[in-house]
Amino acid sequence: QSVLTQPPSASGTPGQRVTISCSGSSSNIGNYTVNWYQQLPGTAPKLLIYSNNLRPSGVPDRFSGSKSATSASLAISGLQSEDEADYYCAAWSDSLNGRLFGGGTKLTVL
Amino acid sequence: EVQLVESGGGLVQPGGSLRLSCTASGFTFSIYWMNWVRQAPGKGLEWVANIKPDGTEKYYVDSVKGRFTISRDNAKNSLYLQINSLRAEDTAVYYCARGSNYAYWGQGTMVTVSS
Numbered sequence: 001q002s003v004l005t006q007p008p009s010a011s012g013t014p015g016q017r018v019t020i021s022c023s024g025s026s027s028n029i030g031n032y033t034v035n036w037y038q039q040l041p042g043t044a045p046k047l048l049i050y051s052n053n054l055r056p057s058g059v060p061d062r063f064s065g066s067k068s069a070t071s072a073s074l075a076i077s078g079l080q081s082e083d084e085a086d087y088y089c090a091a092w093s094d095s096l097n098g099r100l101f102g103g104g105t106k107l108t109v110l
Numbered sequence: 111e112v113q114l115v116e117s118g119g120g121l122v123q124p125g126g127s128l129r130l131s132c133t134a135s136g137f138t139f140s141i142y143w144m145n146w147v148r149q150a151p152g153k154g155l156e157w158v159a160n161i162k163p164d165g166t167e168k169y170y171v172d173s174v175k176g177r178f179t180i181s182r183d184n185a186k187n188s189l190y191l192q193i194n195s196l197r198a199e200d201t202a203v204y205y206c207a208r209g210s211n212y213a214y215w216g217q218g219t220m221v222t223v224s225s
Contacts, residue, residue: 035211044205044215045155088155097169098157099212
């Protein structure tokens with residue numbers, strides 16, 4: 001069971017806006033920035049959002065991130081079928097000296 | 111173009127050993143922290159270990175301490191993970207990832223521990 005809590009599943013229809021939450025504590029999200037990773041079926045994870053709300057080059061602006069206190073959220077607007085994937089939040093953990101991952105959320109586009 | 115290519119995975123018996131490699135190209139390998147992250151079949155991501163650019167600092171998740179050793183050869187643009195005393199629960203795809211943001215990932219190499 002991960003210290004960063006995500007809902008196991010989320011869904012939406014094409015064009016909709018969906019959000020995925022990530023809940024942590026003061027020892028991780030509360031003190032550090034949050035990254036989000038997208039893992040398409042059968043592929044390696046890809047950095048989607050870093051430093052809470054920044055997008056690497058090439059990531060569409062349909063994807064946005066936010067953080068408040070010990071929680072973070074990923075929002076996907078204008079949902080597309082190719083967004084169907086697993087999404088993971090991650091935050092630095094002092095106790096690990098590495099990034100702690102959430103359990104992942106499987107997004108289904110209906 | 112940044113590329114990370116893992117190799118060295120395979121089927122190994124419990125208690126056995128493997129050495130995983132990650133060859134980097136397209137960036138200055140010697141200035142980045144590097145990481146190993148694993149994913150058990152059907153499960154989520156788990157950070158395993160990381161190493162400072164000059165190799166002088168190394169950190170591990172508790173479950174692998176004393177069994178796994180991360181190392182690097184900056185002259186060869188390569189990252190390694192020596193995994194010993196393998197257990198069934200170490201079965202996973204092992205990815206190498208660049209930097210503190212894990213901005214780039216390799217395609218992964220599968221390690222299966224089974225008798």
